[in-house]
Amino acid sequence: MKYKALFFDGIDDYVDCGNDESLDITDEITIEAWVNRRGNSGDQHNVIIRKSETYEIVVQESDRRVWWALNTANYWTINLTGYYLPNNDWHHLVLAYHKDNGGGLYVDGEVVQPIAADGPISPSGYNLGIGDNLENLGGWNFKGIIDEVRIYSRALSEEEIKRSYYHQPILDGLVLWLLPQREFMPIKGTWWDRSGKRNHGTIHGATPSTEEFHLPPLRVLKV
Numbered sequence: 001m002k003y004k005a006l007f008f009d010g011i012d013d014y015v016d017c018g019n020d021e022s023l024d025i026t027d028e029i030t031i032e033a034w035v036n037r038r039g040n041s042g043d044q045h046n047v048i049i050r051k052s053e054t055y056e057i058v059v060q061e062s063d064r065r066v067w068w069a070l071n072t073a074n075y076w077t078i079n080l081t082g083y084y085l086p087n088n089d090w091h092h093l094v095l096a097y098h099k100d101n102g103g104g105l106y107v108d109g110e111v112v113q114p115i116a117a118d119g120p121i122s123p124s125g126y127n128l129g130i131g132d133n134l135e136n137l138g139g140w141n142f143k144g145i146i147d148e149v150r151i152y153s154r155a156l157s158e159e160e161i162k163r164s165y166y167h168q169p170i171l172d173g174l175v176l177w178l179l180p181q182r183e184f185m186p187i188k189g190t191w192w193d194r195s196g197k198r199n200h201g202t203i204h205g206a207t208p209s210t211e212e213f214h215l216p217p218l219r220v221l222k223v
């Protein structure tokens, strides 16, 4: 069975997942996506996932460094990691955070930046956007393919994040899960949320990728 991800043209494509209360996450959170960057958009930053004034994962266009922000006491700012997202290859990005225990930014199942505990996250009234900053449309476009966006109302453990990287999705705590589109299923402008929370994404311009989703190398996990 073939699956297709969504391609964002870097000009004006984005997905809007609305502002349901299930996306107001305060105590612990995980944000996750598979991405395949396809070059610069001409904007200063490239949004992967952003809910303005509360949580986000973004790429700094000038050097492709991944950064994140959380609206806690000190983290609603550009927190640059040391990870430079390569173009033209699939990578798995995860931000996990707990108000008392902290967390980290993970790439391909490995932590690239630990995050110290900084208290609860303040929610916001903005819609959740993928591929652009909905607060300033057209301002922070991502050029490339995005797939399997997941958001949880809890902080996944490092072991769970590794499992997810090897395509054993974790279901407990899901509030949003945008699955790859089956080739035979017309998209009809909606990126379906399989979490059960009905946070379906409205597609603005993004198109089914012509590339099949690329699986990481098979490996048996020792648990």
Ligand SMILES: [Ca+2]
Binding pocket: 010, 011, 012, 041, 042, 043, 138, 139, 140, 141
């Ligand atoms: Ca733009």
Ligand SMILES: [Ca+2]
Binding pocket: 009, 011, 012, 013, 205, 206
């Ligand atoms: Ca377009």
